Amino acid sequence: MNKPKYYSVFTSIPYVNGEPHIGHALEFVQADVLARYARQQGYEVLFGTGTDEHGTKVAEAAKKAGQTPQAYTDKMSENFKDLIKLLNISNNRFIRTTDKGHEQRAAIIWKKLEADIYKASYTGLYDKTQEEFVTETQADPARLKPDHPQAYERLQEENYFFRLSKYNDQIKELIKTNKLRILPEGKRSEILSLLEKEGLEDISISRPTKSLEWGVPVPDDKTQVMYVWFEALMNYITVLGYPENEDFAHYWPANVQVVGKDILRFHAAIWPAMLLGLGIGTPQTLYVHGHIVLGGGIKMSKSLGNGISPKEVVDVYGVDAYRYYFLRHISSQSDGEFSWERFEAAYNNELGNELGNAVQRVATMITRYQNGLIGDMPSSAHDTSQFQQALNECKFDKALEEVWERVRGVNQYIEEEKPWQLAKAKDDDHLREVLAYAAGALLGIATLLEPFLPDTSAKITKIFKEGYIQQPEGVLFPKIEQHPAEVQEPKKAKS
Numbered sequence: 001m002n003k004p005k006y007y008s009v010f011t012s013i014p015y016v017n018g019e020p021h022i023g024h025a026l027e028f029v030q031a032d033v034l035a036r037y038a039r040q041q042g043y044e045v046l047f048g049t050g051t052d053e054h055g056t057k058v059a060e061a062a063k064k065a066g067q068t069p070q071a072y073t074d075k076m077s078e079n080f081k082d083l084i085k086l087l088n089i090s091n092n093r094f095i096r097t098t099d100k101g102h103e104q105r106a107a108i109i110w111k112k113l114e115a116d117i118y119k120a121s122y123t124g125l126y127d128k129t130q131e132e133f134v135t136e137t138q139a140d141p142a143r144l145k146p147d148h149p150q151a152y153e154r155l156q157e158e159n160y161f162f163r164l165s166k167y168n169d170q171i172k173e174l175i176k177t178n179k180l181r182i183l184p185e186g187k188r189s190e191i192l193s194l195l196e197k198e199g200l201e202d203i204s205i206s207r208p209t210k211s212l213e214w215g216v217p218v219p220d221d222k223t224q225v226m227y228v229w230f231e232a233l234m235n236y237i238t239v240l241g242y243p244e245n246e247d248f249a250h251y252w253p254a255n256v257q258v259v260g261k262d263i264l265r266f267h268a269a270i271w272p273a274m275l276l277g278l279g280i281g282t283p284q285t286l287y288v289h290g291h292i293v294l295g296g297g298i299k300m301s302k303s304l305g306n307g308i309s310p311k312e313v314v315d316v317y318g319v320d321a322y323r324y325y326f327l328r329h330i331s332s333q334s335d336g337e338f339s340w341e342r343f344e345a346a347y348n349n350e351l352g353n354e355l356g357n358a359v360q361r362v363a364t365m366i367t368r369y370q371n372g373l374i375g376d377m378p379s380s381a382h383d384t385s386q387f388q389q390a391l392n393e394c395k396f397d398k399a400l401e402e403v404w405e406r407v408r409g410v411n412q413y414i415e416e417e418k419p420w421q422l423a424k425a426k427d428d429d430h431l432r433e434v435l436a437y438a439a440g441a442l443l444g445i446a447t448l449l450e451p452f453l454p455d456t457s458a459k460i461t462k463i464f465k466e467g468y469i470q471q472p473e474g475v476l477f478p479k480i481e482q483h484p485a486e487v488q489e490p491k492k493a494k495s
């Protein structure tokens with residue numbers, strides 16, 4: 001059977017009202033693994049990400065900074081681009097929702113959905129922090145008090161509504177039959193239970209310009225702008241040039257959309273309903289990651305100002321160590337914890353002592369005993385089905401565990417075969433065989449690692465691939481004498 005040629009993966013697009021933090025970075029890195037893995041499998045890959053720039057939150061942050069929203073978002077969006085570069089993310093699209101093309105295509109989409117849009121009045125609550133209309137039953141009683149720092153706004157306004165309720169059963173069916181596969185299982189059942197027990201209600205999808213000017217105008221109505229979520233969700237297809245561009249034909253429906261657990265409902269209910277309204281396919285897989293908490297279960301948030309900046313971690317440990325920690329030690333299925341101590345332990349033990357050492361030892365012995373010549377390396381005959389299945393289920397942690405089994409296997413093999421004794425006994429044939437086997441196994445490991453740790457993978461490959469040792473420029477994961485937690489309390493990210 002011929003493989004389909006195209007593959008697409010998207011992250012959610014972060015708001016630009018604050019500095020990027022390790023939560024945003026998690027999503028970029030996870031999606032990057034999927035994109036790189038698909039490329040390895042021979043697909044043409046479109047990997048989209050970007051920034052969400054309209055809405056109350058961003059407008060207020062701009063005002064606080066004393067800037068126009070445009071100038072503010074121009075500057076803040078760059079911070080996310082910098083993060084993407086820092087983390088070696090291989091996206092080939094980056095959309096800003098203030099891009100003219102996005103705004104124009106959003107208007108086209110709105111018009112196409114007009115059969116499902118009507119005007120009505122909305123009386124109720126608005127949660128600025130989440131950019132969400134909140135029903136009385138969903139409301140947190142504490143935030144109903146006007147003096148609460150995150151008090152809801154009380155709105156009474158004329159809005160456009162979208163007939164979300166109409167699509168309840170169709171969406172339920174798509175999810176039940178796994179035509180829209182939601183991972184992990186817990187998130188799938190969460191949304192199914194919402195669809196079955198509560199059901200979807202129509203939602204407000206615009207704001208009057210007298211309350212909020214910073215948004216995409218509703219076509220043919222200068223008094224309204226689109227509700228930020230309704231417009232932002234469209235980015236996944238406006239970035240492909242929907243409706244007429246070839247990219248849209250090739251890359252939609254998305255193979256995977258990667259989002260955090262707090263925005264499940266938007267992506268598993270509202271977005272599929274919009275797509276059904278447009279008469280186009282829904283994503284094949286929606287992967288929902290958990291949240292990163294700080295040591296001791298402390299939630300990281302802009303309002304607490306306790307976000308860890310990815311740069312301070314990368315500056316000390318390097319980008320691949322960063323990617324490794326968040327892919328392996330933050331559970332792919334639930335929330336996970338970041339602490340400098342846990343990070344340092346993973347760096348020293350797994351990257352330094354296990355992977356780094358295996359590479360170093362094998363390269364050194366081949367250099368010492370065989371003048372650098374490796375000879376014929378048997379290609380690794382290991383079964384990779386578990387690894388593949390883990391990636392297919394977006395279990396990044398499990399996939400890396402599989403790779404580490406092999407890394408440990410190489411170290412154990414060397415301990416058992418004791419090449420230094422073979423050298424002493426001048427058992428050259430056996431020695432060559434053992435070292436070639438170990439080098440071949442490390443090359444196999446490098447291939448599996450490429451989507452996760454691209455630089456490290458390239459370094460290992462370079463050392464062994466020619467059949468003789470190309471001396472590395474230094475050890476893969478040098479000892480870090482002083483990690484930041486010893487020097488200072490973790491820095492607070494600017495909020």
Ligand code: MSP
Pocket residue numbers: 012013014015022023024026027052232233234235258259260261262263290291292293300
């Ligand atoms: N702008 C919307 C998304 C629109 S998509 C059409 C948004 N932005 S956000 O900046 O608040 O969040 C972006 C992503 O980062 C979300 O998937 C969210 O779950 C994720 N994270 C934010 N904080 C996080 C952690 N502490 N941990 C892990 N991911 C977190 O929502």
